[in-house]
Amino acid sequence: MFPRRPKFSRTSLVAVGAFVAIASLPIFAQQSDDLSDSAKQQIAEILKHKQSFSDGERKLSSHLAFASRFSRVQPSRSISRLLDTSRISARGMVEVDIKGDVDESLLGLIVAVGGEVQSSSVEHGLVRATLPLRALERVAQSSQVGSIQDADPMILNSTLPRESGIRVTGMPKPPMLADRPAVARVRKPRELPLLAANGAMPSLSSWFSLRGLSFFVGALTSQGYISHTANQVVNMGINGTGVKVGVLSDSASAARVAALMASGDLGPGTTVLPGLGSSGTDEGTAMMEIVQDLAPGAQIFFATANGGQAAMAANIASLAAAGCTIIVDDITYLAEAAFQDGPIAQAVNTFVAAGGLYFSSAGNSGNLTDGTSGTWEGDFVDGGAVSGPIATLGETGEFHSFGASLFDSLTALSSFISLKWSDPQNGSGNDYDLFITNSTGATVKGFSAASQTGTQSPFEAIQQGSGCGTAMPMGYCPSVGDRIYIVLFSGAARALRVDTNRGRLSIATAGATFGHNGGQNTITLAATAWNSAHAGTRPFTGFANPVEFFSSDGPRKIFLNPNGTAITPGNVLFGTNGGTTFQKPDLTAADGVSAKTPGFLPFFGTSAAAPHAAAIAALVKAANPALTGPQIRQILINTSLDNMAVGPDRDGGYGIIMAKAAVLAALTP
Amino acid sequence: MRLSYILSGAGIAALALCSAAQAAIIFDTGVTSLTAGDPTQLGRLTRNGVPSDWSTNKAFPGVTNANTSVHYRTYLIDALAFGTPFIQINVDDPMAAIFVSAYLDSYTPNPVPANRGLDINYRGDDGSTGNPFTDPGFFQVVIPTGHKLVLVINDPSTNNAGLGKNFDVLVEGFTDTMFTDPTPEPASILLAGAGLGCLALIRLRRKRGPVAS
Known part of the structure; x- marks a missing residue:
C-alpha cells in the first residue's frame, strides 16, 4: 500500500500561503543593518546631540551645527574626528548660504555679528555670506532665517582625461599615463610666434611667410565644426550674425579673453559683462571659443556663475538684459533642488518665457547604461527601526531599505555625497539623516544629521574632508566599499535621491541630471566625442556616436512646483507615479575637442557639448530670425541624429544636434 | 611635355577620387601592434601631458629613460602630396x-x-x-609642401610591455585649421572630370601621331 497522500483544501492552502507571506514581512522589515555595536554607538551619540539641538542649531546644516556646538563644548573623540574644521578659516569664519526673508535688517544683523555679505537676493530669499562660527546660532535664531547651510559647492561640467584616466573594459581604470601629468593642467600659455624663438626650423616659417601664410596660426578650431556640419552652414553664408549668445561658467579673465581675441580664437565683439569675469580656470573662455568656432558671426557675452545659486540666477538675467537670446552654461550647484525648480531653474524659466533659448550641460555623473551611475533614486522603504544602542537611547528612527540591503555602497570614490527628498525647499518637515560607514559597517566615517522642522530644505550632504591619505585626516575620507545608510529620523516616506557626484554606487538608478541642468525649460546636453566613431574628422552619423560613459543620464522627475506645492497633491512618490517626468537629456553634442584656452586641449565633458549646441541654435536663429524659441527647439529636436536607443532615450535624448539639417529646416517655409 | 600631361591628368583624377572617397584621411596604420622585430632606440620622448597643436610649436619635451632600449616603428608619409600642411594625428590606443x-x-x-x-x-x-x-586622442603638427611626415610609434614601457598590444593611428591632412578637406565634393567631381579629360586628350593625340611643330 502506498501511504495515503494528505489532502489539502484550497482554503487551507491559501491560509498557509497568507501566513508565510505575513510572517516574511517582519523579516524584510527588520533586515540586518550589519553595523557593529561601536558604529551604532557612534550614530547614537550623533542623534543624541541632534535631539538636544537648540532652536538656532536646528536651522543649521549638520556640519555647521556640530562645528558650532563643538566650538563651545568639548566633543567626544569619535565625533570630533568626523568634522572637517579646515572649512573654518583661521579667523573662525565660515562661508554660508542663508535662506529666509532677506531684507536690510537681516543684512544688518550679518554685519553686526562680524560677518560679511557677498551677495543677496530678495527674490530668492538667499544670502551668501561669511559668518563667525561663534555667531551662527545667533543669526539662525532670527525669525527671518529659515536655515543656514555650508556654501553650496559649484562644479564645472568639464572633465580632464588625466583626472579620469582611461577605461579598459574588464579592468580597473589605470591613470592616464604621462610622465609629468601635472603639466597638463597648468600648461603655460605660449603666444606666437614660436618657431623663430627656438630656431628649430626657420626654413618652415619662411616657407609659409613667402606664401603669405602664417606658419602657426594662433587660432584653433573645435572639431565639432565639422562633426556637427556647421562648416557647411557657414559656407552657405550663415554664421550667426545678429545673434547674441551669453555664456556662464566659472570665469573669463580679461587677460585670457584679450589673448584669444588677438589670436583670432574669439571675435572682436566678445564682451565680458562689467565686473563679471571673475577668477578661476577660464573655462568660460574655452566655451566661448567653441561658440565662436561654430557661429563666428555671433556676438558672445560672458558672465560668471560663481557666487552661489542666487548670484548665478541674477547673472542669467544680466545676460538677458544685455540682449542675449541664447544662453549656455556648464555649471552645477550641488545643493540645487532635485525635485523642484530652485533659483537658477526659475531664472531659466523666466528667460525662456521671454523667448530665449537656454542650454546647459547634463553633467558628468555617469549613466546606468554604461554602468557608471553614482545616483540612486526611489521611495523610502521602511527597513526597520534603528536598533542596538541607538534604540536604547530612545531613538525612534527607521532605516531605509535599498532592497537587497539597508545600505548602498560606493564602487568608485566620491568627494560629495548628498541626500535629497521630495519636500519643498525651505519647507521640509520630514527629517532624514545620512550616515557613511566603512565597508564592513564597523566604523562611522561621516554623517549629516541636520534637523528638518519645517523651515529647512530637504538636504543632507557629506563632503570629503581634508588631509585624506595623511596621518592627520579630518572629516570624511572616502574609500571604495564605503556604505551609505539613510535614516528617517522623523516624519513620512518621501521620494529620495542619493547623489555621489561622479562616484559610483553598487545599487544605482538612472536620473543623474538634476537642478537647472535638467530643468523643463533647459535644453540639456549629453556628450559624445567628436571622434567617437574612430573615423576621423567627419560629420556625425548617429548610432556610431554613443554618449560618453561619464555623461549624466535622465530622465528628471520633479514632484513640486516652484512655490513648493505638489504637482500631484498628496502624491510625492515615484511608486505612485506622482509629479511629472521630463525627457532628459534633450540632445547630444561633441566633446573632446580643441580649444586654445590653457588646460582645455582636449576639452572633454558635457561642458564642451553645451556650447556646440548653443552655437548651432545661433546659426538657426540667424538663418530665420522670425522663429520663436520653442520653434527653434523643436527644429533642433526634429533634425537630430538618433544615437543611442531608437527614439528619445535617457542617455542621448533625441539625438545629436546637426547644424545643416536644422538650418535647412529653418529656411523651409 | 607629354609625360607631364599624363602625370598631371592622372594626378588630378586620383586626387579627386581619393579625396571624395576618404575625405581628409591620408594614412591609416590599421589595427596593428609593435613587435619584438621592430628596431630599438635608447630612451624615448618625455610625455609631458601636452599634445602639440596647430597654434603653437611644441618645444622638445626631453628624453626619459635615456639608457633603456625601447622598440619603435616609423611610417614615412608624403603628407603634402594633396596640399594639406595641417596634419592631425588620431591615436587609438585602448x-x-x-x-x-x-x-x-x-x-x-x-x-x-x-x-x-x-x-x-x-x-x-x-x-x-x-x-x-574611450575615445582616440589626437595631436596636430604642420608639415609644409615638399616635406614628409615621419610618424614614430614607441613602446613607452621599460619592459616591452607595449609589444603585441593593438593600436590604430589615423593621419588626416587639411588645407587650413578649419579642417578644410583638400577638395570639397563638387570640386572633386569637376577635378576628376578635368583629369580624365586630359588623359583622353593625350590618348587621342597619341592615336593621331606626332604633331609637326
Missing part, C-alpha cells in the same frame, strides 16, 4: 601601450647624449599614452 610623435622628413635616433637624436627634426607629439576615456 591598451595604453604606445606613444606617438611626429618628425619632419627623417627620424634619426642615435646614442649621442643627451637627447639621443630625438630632438632632430622633432615636430610634435601626443603628450600622453592611452585613450582619453
Whole structure:
C-alpha cells in the first residue's frame, strides 16, 4: 500500500500561503543593518546631540551645527574626528548660504555679528555670506532665517582625461599615463610666434611667410565644426550674425579673453559683462571659443556663475538684459533642488518665457547604461527601526531599505555625497539623516544629521574632508566599499535621491541630471566625442556616436512646483507615479575637442557639448530670425541624429544636434 | 611635355577620387601592434601631458629613460602630396601601450647624449599614452609642401610591455585649421572630370601621331 497522500483544501492552502507571506514581512522589515555595536554607538551619540539641538542649531546644516556646538563644548573623540574644521578659516569664519526673508535688517544683523555679505537676493530669499562660527546660532535664531547651510559647492561640467584616466573594459581604470601629468593642467600659455624663438626650423616659417601664410596660426578650431556640419552652414553664408549668445561658467579673465581675441580664437565683439569675469580656470573662455568656432558671426557675452545659486540666477538675467537670446552654461550647484525648480531653474524659466533659448550641460555623473551611475533614486522603504544602542537611547528612527540591503555602497570614490527628498525647499518637515560607514559597517566615517522642522530644505550632504591619505585626516575620507545608510529620523516616506557626484554606487538608478541642468525649460546636453566613431574628422552619423560613459543620464522627475506645492497633491512618490517626468537629456553634442584656452586641449565633458549646441541654435536663429524659441527647439529636436536607443532615450535624448539639417529646416517655409 | 600631361591628368583624377572617397584621411596604420622585430632606440620622448597643436610649436619635451632600449616603428608619409600642411594625428590606443610623435622628413635616433637624436627634426607629439576615456586622442603638427611626415610609434614601457598590444593611428591632412578637406565634393567631381579629360586628350593625340611643330 502506498501511504495515503494528505489532502489539502484550497482554503487551507491559501491560509498557509497568507501566513508565510505575513510572517516574511517582519523579516524584510527588520533586515540586518550589519553595523557593529561601536558604529551604532557612534550614530547614537550623533542623534543624541541632534535631539538636544537648540532652536538656532536646528536651522543649521549638520556640519555647521556640530562645528558650532563643538566650538563651545568639548566633543567626544569619535565625533570630533568626523568634522572637517579646515572649512573654518583661521579667523573662525565660515562661508554660508542663508535662506529666509532677506531684507536690510537681516543684512544688518550679518554685519553686526562680524560677518560679511557677498551677495543677496530678495527674490530668492538667499544670502551668501561669511559668518563667525561663534555667531551662527545667533543669526539662525532670527525669525527671518529659515536655515543656514555650508556654501553650496559649484562644479564645472568639464572633465580632464588625466583626472579620469582611461577605461579598459574588464579592468580597473589605470591613470592616464604621462610622465609629468601635472603639466597638463597648468600648461603655460605660449603666444606666437614660436618657431623663430627656438630656431628649430626657420626654413618652415619662411616657407609659409613667402606664401603669405602664417606658419602657426594662433587660432584653433573645435572639431565639432565639422562633426556637427556647421562648416557647411557657414559656407552657405550663415554664421550667426545678429545673434547674441551669453555664456556662464566659472570665469573669463580679461587677460585670457584679450589673448584669444588677438589670436583670432574669439571675435572682436566678445564682451565680458562689467565686473563679471571673475577668477578661476577660464573655462568660460574655452566655451566661448567653441561658440565662436561654430557661429563666428555671433556676438558672445560672458558672465560668471560663481557666487552661489542666487548670484548665478541674477547673472542669467544680466545676460538677458544685455540682449542675449541664447544662453549656455556648464555649471552645477550641488545643493540645487532635485525635485523642484530652485533659483537658477526659475531664472531659466523666466528667460525662456521671454523667448530665449537656454542650454546647459547634463553633467558628468555617469549613466546606468554604461554602468557608471553614482545616483540612486526611489521611495523610502521602511527597513526597520534603528536598533542596538541607538534604540536604547530612545531613538525612534527607521532605516531605509535599498532592497537587497539597508545600505548602498560606493564602487568608485566620491568627494560629495548628498541626500535629497521630495519636500519643498525651505519647507521640509520630514527629517532624514545620512550616515557613511566603512565597508564592513564597523566604523562611522561621516554623517549629516541636520534637523528638518519645517523651515529647512530637504538636504543632507557629506563632503570629503581634508588631509585624506595623511596621518592627520579630518572629516570624511572616502574609500571604495564605503556604505551609505539613510535614516528617517522623523516624519513620512518621501521620494529620495542619493547623489555621489561622479562616484559610483553598487545599487544605482538612472536620473543623474538634476537642478537647472535638467530643468523643463533647459535644453540639456549629453556628450559624445567628436571622434567617437574612430573615423576621423567627419560629420556625425548617429548610432556610431554613443554618449560618453561619464555623461549624466535622465530622465528628471520633479514632484513640486516652484512655490513648493505638489504637482500631484498628496502624491510625492515615484511608486505612485506622482509629479511629472521630463525627457532628459534633450540632445547630444561633441566633446573632446580643441580649444586654445590653457588646460582645455582636449576639452572633454558635457561642458564642451553645451556650447556646440548653443552655437548651432545661433546659426538657426540667424538663418530665420522670425522663429520663436520653442520653434527653434523643436527644429533642433526634429533634425537630430538618433544615437543611442531608437527614439528619445535617457542617455542621448533625441539625438545629436546637426547644424545643416536644422538650418535647412529653418529656411523651409 | 607629354609625360607631364599624363602625370598631371592622372594626378588630378586620383586626387579627386581619393579625396571624395576618404575625405581628409591620408594614412591609416590599421589595427596593428609593435613587435619584438621592430628596431630599438635608447630612451624615448618625455610625455609631458601636452599634445602639440596647430597654434603653437611644441618645444622638445626631453628624453626619459635615456639608457633603456625601447622598440619603435616609423611610417614615412608624403603628407603634402594633396596640399594639406595641417596634419592631425588620431591615436587609438585602448591598451595604453604606445606613444606617438611626429618628425619632419627623417627620424634619426642615435646614442649621442643627451637627447639621443630625438630632438632632430622633432615636430610634435601626443603628450600622453592611452585613450582619453574611450575615445582616440589626437595631436596636430604642420608639415609644409615638399616635406614628409615621419610618424614614430614607441613602446613607452621599460619592459616591452607595449609589444603585441593593438593600436590604430589615423593621419588626416587639411588645407587650413578649419579642417578644410583638400577638395570639397563638387570640386572633386569637376577635378576628376578635368583629369580624365586630359588623359583622353593625350590618348587621342597619341592615336593621331606626332604633331609637326
